[in-house]
Amino acid sequence: MPRWLRVTIPAVLILVWFALFGIGGASFGSIGAVATNDQVQFLPASSEATRVQQIQSEFRGNESIPAIVIFQRDGGLTDADRTIIADAATAFQATPGVIADGVSPAIPSADGEAAEVFVQIDATAEVKDVVGDLRAELAAIDVDGLTSYLAGPAGFTADLSGAFAGIDGLLLAVALSAVFLILVIVYRSPLLPLIMLGSSMAALCAAVFVVVQLAAADILLINGQTQGILFILVIGAATDYSLLYIARYREALHVHESKWTATWAALRGSWEPILAAGGTVIAALLLLLFSELNSNKILGPVAAIGIVFALLASLTLLPALMLWAGRTAFWPRRPKVGEVGPSEKSLTAKGIWPSLARFIRRRPRTIWITSTLLLGVMALGLLGLKADGVASSEFVLGESQSRDGQALISEHFPGGSGTPAVIVAPEGALQPAADVLLATDGVDSVSVLSADSPSGTLPVTAEGIQPVGAPGSAPAEPTVINGQVLLQATLNYAGDSLQAEALVTELRTELASVGTAEDPVLVGGTTAVALDTNTAAIHDRNLIIPLVLIVIMLILMVLLRSIVAPLLLIGSVVLSFASALGVSALVFNNVFHFAGADPVVPLFGFVFLVALGVDYNIFLMTRVREETKVHGAREGVLRGLVLTGGVITSAGLVLAATFxxxxxxxxLFLAQLAFIVAFGVLLDTFLVRSLLIPALSYDIGRAIWWPSKLSRMPDSPRFTASEK
Structure with a gap:
């Protein structure tokens, strides 16, 4: 190739990626503007809660998010307290973002120690800002002994937004710092980590730019957790792929004087495993499109976009930067031509990996059986896994006004006060539906929406609709739209609790007999949204996990030209995941004392651990296959371990640190996912990929490559006593 092309091609690649880096970097400030944390938007359109939400907007006109302000004093509220509370309610009405006439009068508790005010916030407003203003007004009420909190769905939304506030700066700073430190320790070079992280950040910036544009065009949704996972996944995956390329590039520099020749040699040796590794992750992520839950579904394409750019950067920008830096990238330990490189080191050499290879050669069966039993013991912790849902008030760790406020509400009022179950029923089924609701344990009271009522609702008892208004005035009537009425059932349990979800499930069953197939009674509201979210998440978990296993196994079969090896590799990944989840369950229950876990935690943990764990399988077994062609099946396993051990270990440490x-x-969700994936990756790196797979492969020998022609090659000669 002409010299001018050797200069032009890498220069153009670097300039193109530099432009993407700049454009994407400017998009970081926009990603928060296109993200949403509204749980309803992520439900399937067919869910009962979604259908009720759509009908409810017809009844209410302006869509709103309720906030509940709770005031409390031990020993009872004073007259001065009641005056202050009334003044505060009046002030709330003037707060920008609060719906006109959307503030209720103060409602005292039966014990006289508390009062609550309901505030309806316009759903089109910036909820966290409106809540911030309301909380600032509460903070200005400086009265000894009078406690106040803003809770309810609006308060929870604001707390969640506040918890995600550090996702752009803090998360990236911690992840990049951890990766940089690990790379400096591993390579003892100041320049190489900067090149790798520069390549990873370019991939992330390009991915963010594309995602922001698609979200702004309403082609996909993005929320805080998806945003965080995108950042971490791109940095971790791009760095992993970079490590594989750099290992090959360093080997090539020991053989070739020319940086250009070494670059092409490195690309020939690394492009297939890098593409295969990225392809398995992309395939696993895109399978999330089969999810019912939209928050699961949207993670697939968003994260897949990130992996695509990680692959592109690793196979274009990184080689261009390494070509530019050459041997200087490894300073002060520059590779020299003719120097004994990793590919030429004998298994009798000193070092961790040659020593481990000799250990495996002596006791392969003992090692893989012991490793399997150890993983099996760790997997027993799965019996204590609690992943059937958790109250939304537990989503935010640390300080949370909405959680503290909900505790006070449950102490002095029905737990579901302010977040009632919403029931849509045919007009003729109003009283039968109310009778079912009132006869159900856990329902405190029932009302029906009425535009004629001063309070907006009419109480409903077993005797019928109770009149409201001045004597002699025209009786208020329920609001009827399209032949339907809207009932509200206040539950005795907090709206975000698992008890409330169980009660909503019971109500749906009982009310099924009231409606008809053509005109059913539907139950929605805050609790129903959480219930339908959990139900969809469990469905997705049971569907996606088998699909991921099947697709990845097929990819491995094509890549390795074998049936036996992929089956064993998939089995090891599943066992490793079960072990990681088992240990995580023990830690969550007994160390961190978490209340539980969302059903999507095991699903996301599985997708990332299996897909990324297979990356290490690919790194190892593609090199083992390459060495087997030259040295035989058993010797090929040991040489593959020695040649990839350092790369896989470094990659595992980097990925664990980023997650x-x-x-x-x-x-809570991200903290649990962080522990599961980080621990699982370390377990996979140091036990499964370093001991279990090499020992098992060595013990099986050439049969592991059946039915390819490698399975018919002779195994390497047995080692001699001097090699022990």
Whole structure:
């Protein structure tokens, strides 16, 4: 190739990626503007809660998000307290973003120690800002002994938004710092980590730019957790792929004087495993499109876009930067031509990996059986896994006004006060539906929406609709739209609790007999949204996990030209995941004392651990296959381990560190996912990929490559006593 092309091609690649880096970097400030954390938007359109939400907007006109302001004093509210509370309610009405006439009078508790005010916030407003203004007004009420909190769905939304506030700066800073430190320690070079992280950040910036444009065009949705996972996944995956290329490039520099020749040699040796590794992750992520839950569904394409750019950067920008830097990238330990490189080192050499290879050669069966039993013991912790849902008030770790306020509400009022179950029923079924609701344990009271009523609702008892208004005035009537009425059932349990979800399930069953197939009674509201979310998440978990296993196994069969090896590799990944989840369950229950876990936690943990764990399988077994062609099946396993051990270990440490960085955000879901993936990756790196798979492959020998022609090649000669 002409010299001018050797200069022009890498220069153009670097300039193109530099432009993407700049454009994408400017998009970081826009990603928060296109993200949403509204749980309803992520439900399937067919869910009962979604249908009720759509009908409810016809009844209410302006869509709103309720906030509940609770005031409390031990020993009872004083007259001065009641005056202050009334003044505060009046002030709330003037707060920008609060719906006109959307503030209720103060409602005292039966014990006289508390009062609550309901505030309806316009759903089109910036909810976290409106809640911030309301909380500032509460903070200005400086009265000894009078406690106040803003809770309810609006308060929870604001707390969740606050918890995600550090996702752009803090999360990236922690992740990049951890990766940089690991790379400096591993390579003892100041320049190489900067090149790798520069390549990873370019991939992330390009991915963010594309995602922001698609979200702004309403082609996809993005929320806080998807945003955080995108950042971590791109940084971790791009760095992993970079490590594989750099290992090959360093080997090539020991053989070739020319940087250009070494670059092409490195690309020939690394493009297939890098593409295969990225392809398995993309395939696993795109399978999330089969999910019912939209929050699961949208993660697939968003994260897949990130992996595509990680692959492109690793196979274009990184080689161009390494070509530019050459041997200087490894300073002060520059590779020299003719120097004994990793590919030429004998299994009798000193070092961790040659020593481990000799150990496996002596005791392969003992090692893989012991490793399997150890993983099996760790997997027993799965018996204590609680992943059937958790109250939304537990989503935010640390300080949370909405959680503290909900505790006070449950102490002095029915737990579901302010977040009632919403029932849509045919007009003729109003009283039968109310009778079912009132006869159900856990329902405190029932009302029906009425535009004629001063309070907006009419109480409904077993005797019928109770009149409201001055004596002699025209009786208020329920609001009827399209032959339907809207009932509200206040539950005795907090709207975000698992008890409330169980009660909604019971109500749906009982009310099924009241409606008809053509005109059913539907139950929605805050609790129903959480219930339908959990139900969809469990469905997705049971569907996606088998699909991921099947697709990845097929990819491995094509890549490795074998049936036996992929089956064993998939089995090891599943066992490793079960072990990681088992240990995580023990830690969550007994160390962190988490209340439980969302059903999507095991699903996301599985997708990332299996897809990324298979990356390491690919790194190892593609090199083992390459060495087997030259040295035979058993010797090929040991040489493959020695040649990839350092790369896989470094990649595992980097990936574990990047996912662990998710734990800096005070979000229960992300903290649990961070621990599961970080621990699982380390377990996979140091036990499964370093001991179990090499020992098992060595013990099986050439049969592991059946039915390819490698399975018919002779195994390497047995080692001699001097090699022990």
């Amino acid at each position: 662990a960085a998710l734990g800096v955000l005070p979000i």
